[in-house]
Amino acid sequence: MKPSALTYxxxxxxxxxxxxxxxxxxxxxxLAGGQSLIPMLSMRLAAPANLIDINMLPEQDGISIDRHGxxxxxLVRHSALLADDDAHQAQPLLRRALQLVAHPxxxxxxxTVGSIVHSDPAAEMPAVLGLLGGTVxxxxxxxxxxxxxxxxxxxxxxxxxxxxxxxxxxxxxRRAPNEGSAIDEIARRHGDYAVAGVAAQVRxxxxxxxxxxxxxxxxxxxxxxxxxxxxxxxxxxxxxxDSRWNAAGDLARDTIETExxxxxxxSYRSQLxxxxxxxxxxxxxxxxxxxAAARTQRPDGDAEPRADSGAEPREDSDTEPREDSDTEPRxxxxxxxxxxxxxxxASNATGRSGTTGGTR
Amino acid sequence: xxGKTTEQTLAELYEETGEQHxxxxxxxxxxxxxxxxxxxxxxxxAIRHYLRKTGTHVGCEHGVCGACTILLNGEPVRSCLLLxxxxxxxxxxxxxxxxxxxxxxxxxxxxxxxxxxxxxGFCTPGFVTTIAAYLEKxxxxxxxxxxxxxxxxxxxxxxxxxxxxxxxxxxxxxxERAGLSPLGGDDELAALSLDDKVRGNTAPVGGKGDRT
Ligand SMILES: Cc1cc2nc3c(=O)[nH]c(=O)nc-3n(C[C@H](O)[C@H](O)[C@H](O)COP(=O)(O)OP(=O)(O)OC[C@H]3O[C@@H](n4cnc5c(N)ncnc54)[C@H](O)[C@@H]3O)c2cc1C
Ligand code: FES
Ligand code: FES
Numbered sequence: 350m351k352p353s354a355l356t357y358x359x360x361x362x363x364x365x366x367x368x369x370x371x372x373x374x375x376x377x378x379x380l381a382g383g384q385s386l387i388p389m390l391s392m393r394l395a396a397p398a399n400l401i402d403i404n405m406l407p408e409q410d411g412i413s414i415d416r417h418g419x420x421x422x423x424l425v426r427h428s429a430l431l432a433d434d435d436a437h438q439a440q441p442l443l444r445r446a447l448q449l450v451a452h453p454x455x456x457x458x459x460x461t462v463g464s465i466v467h468s469d470p471a472a473e474m475p476a477v478l479g480l481l482g483g484t485v486x487x488x489x490x491x492x493x494x495x496x497x498x499x500x501x502x503x504x505x506x507x508x509x510x511x512x513x514x515x516x517x518x519x520x521x522x523r524r525a526p527n528e529g530s531a532i533d534e535i536a537r538r539h540g541d542y543a544v545a546g547v548a549a550q551v552r553x554x555x556x557x558x559x560x561x562x563x564x565x566x567x568x569x570x571x572x573x574x575x576x577x578x579x580x581x582x583x584x585x586x587x588x589x590x591d592s593r594w595n596a597a598g599d600l601a602r603d604t605i606e607t608e609x610x611x612x613x614x615x616s617y618r619s620q621l622x623x624x625x626x627x628x629x630x631x632x633x634x635x636x637x638x639x640x641a642a643a644r645t646q647r648p649d650g651d652a653e654p655r656a657d658s659g660a661e662p663r664e665d666s667d668t669e670p671r672e673d674s675d676t677e678p679r680x681x682x683x684x685x686x687x688x689x690x691x692x693x694x695a696s697n698a699t700g701r702s703g704t705t706g707g708t709r
Numbered sequence: 710x711x712g713k714t715t716e717q718t719l720a721e722l723y724e725e726t727g728e729q730h731x732x733x734x735x736x737x738x739x740x741x742x743x744x745x746x747x748x749x750x751x752x753x754x755a756i757r758h759y760l761r762k763t764g765t766h767v768g769c770e771h772g773v774c775g776a777c778t779i780l781l782n783g784e785p786v787r788s789c790l791l792l793x794x795x796x797x798x799x800x801x802x803x804x805x806x807x808x809x810x811x812x813x814x815x816x817x818x819x820x821x822x823x824x825x826x827x828x829x830g831f832c833t834p835g836f837v838t839t840i841a842a843y844l845e846k847x848x849x850x851x852x853x854x855x856x857x858x859x860x861x862x863x864x865x866x867x868x869x870x871x872x873x874x875x876x877x878x879x880x881x882x883x884x885e886r887a888g889l890s891p892l893g894g895d896d897e898l899a900a901l902s903l904d905d906k907v908r909g910n911t912a913p914v915g916g917k918g919d920r921t
Binding site for chain 1: 727728729731747748749751754770771772775778781784785786787789790791792794795797839860861
């Protein structure tokens with residue numbers, strides 16, 4: 350249970366990281382939080398000759414929010430992203446999902462970018478990135494490129510970074526005014542990897558559901574969303590008794606592949622997939638309703654949530670320059686820009702995530 | 710060995726062993742220290758074998774049990790999931806560094822004594838460091854929050870009820886030492902503490918059937 354001999358590199362700039370990667374590529378591994386890599390080294394599941402520790406790069410630590418979404422860099426710990434209120438307002442699914450990632454002590458060290466690069470099918474954040482359609486920014490001596498989530502996840506523990514590339518940041522889109530999301534999972538012990546989990550996102554138009562997608566944890570294809578729009582189009586989000594929620598669960602059970610391992614049989618996992626899919630899609634739909642309602646209640650805001658594609662000035666303490674929401678053309682949305690007060694009403698989406706970071 | 714520079718020593722170690730060694734300088738329990746270690750050394754092993762403080766225990770060595778939890782710049786982390794090299798330039802506190810210089814036990818240590826928070830004691834250093842850091846952030850946890858705070862640590866002697874009681878008692882001791890009312894402002898906590906006082910600190914599990 351000890352790592353094999355290795356050479357440790359501690360570059361002090363991103364250019365120096367790229368130098369080492371260009372030279373050593375396949376013989377080197379980037380060390381971020383080490384919460385997945387060090388156990389692999391200790392168990393000798395991995396034995397790279399070189400480790401490139403990126404923890405000495407303070408400029409790689411930072412969360413920024415703009416009209417496109419939330420960008421977190423390579424050194425942002427799970428705990429920092431979880432605690433960031435601005436990030437939560439812009440894309441609430443981040444906090445909701447991070448609350449399910451490991452225990453606080455692990456989250457203090459593990460990075461969210463590292464989790465995405467690690468591409469573990471049992472991890473929450475790859476599913477979130479796939480569901481939201483985020484992008485990974487990769488850097489090497491050859492330059493910088495953006496990799497869409499659809500091209501990023503190649504398979505279990507396999508991502509689309511080239512040998513000489515480091516992931517410097519990940520961006521997830523903002524939540525649109527008519528969107529809602531939710532995530533839930535079943536784990537044997539709170540904080541453990543999920544036996545099965547589902548993250549879902551829906552859009553509502555004129556009070557009924559217009560699109561619905563879900564992405565799976567410990568089931569299905571890593572980071573690849575499944576579309577439920579056909580089954581659910583037109584459902585009233587408030588109607589818990591509509592049989593189409595369960596129909597969506599049935600469809601998921603019949604479509605999503607599950608595997609047997611020491612924790613659960615494939616058929617048990619499939620049952621969880623069905624039950625969670627129905628539950629989480631419905632929760633995401635109710636979240637979308639709350640999201641829309643929170644906007645109408647704003648004292649200074651437009652009274653009508655779908656009135657226009659209006660530029661609504663933010664007046665919370667946020668210092669980020671926010672642009673008008675209509676920079677993101679969504680014909681079906683009638684955008685009203687992100688409001689600051691929705692966190693209060695929307696953060697209860699999964700039941701488990703009602704409280705703010707750190708406690709549940 | 711006198712007169713040799715660190716570089717020379719590291720070069721010699723490389724000659725002898727064929728693997729890279731590093732000089733790691735850190736503040737360890739408030740004292741500056743430098744150790745020379747093979748670069749693959751885990752922080753937990755560096756602490757036990759090079760810094761010679763064996764309070765930090767190693768259980769699972771893959772992040773699950775929490776016995777090796779230390780404070781890195783005040784934040785609890787698993788030392789088995791860190792390289793010693795990553796401690797360079799950092800501030801590290803282990804369970805040995807929590808008590809006052811005059812020997813006064815840290816509130817969490819004192820609470821473990823009073824509440825019978827340990828049996829074999831293997832898991833204890835990890836719990837103590839975790840809870841000490843937790844109380845810095847939340848100085849009057851509820852019982853539910855106390856449960857959450859210890860959820861990442863495993864105790865094979867299954868002393869969770871008493872450990873949970875120790876979290877609440879430690880919060881009390883912190884307030885006492887700060888000259889505040891030990892019961893605090895939190896009604897629920899005050900009631901629980903009073904309850905504990907009346908029933909004794911370590912109500913046996915079987916005796917708590919009607920309490921949650
Ligand atoms: C006990 C325990 C429980 C856990 N439970 C969960 C859980 O429930 N859900 C969950 O999602 N995760 C869980 N984790 C994993 C945790 O979230 C890790 O933090 C995360 O998977 C990896 O992030 P890291 O920063 O620690 O990456 P590291 O371990 O440092 O790296 C992981 C891999 O990614 C590569 N890498 C990392 N960063 C970069 C980068 N910027 N560019 C290029 N390559 C990079 C590394 O080379 C390595 O191959 C758990 C871990 C432990 C120890
Ligand atoms: S020994 Fe480090 S968590 Fe178990
Ligand atoms: S007291 Fe024995 S493991 Fe916890």
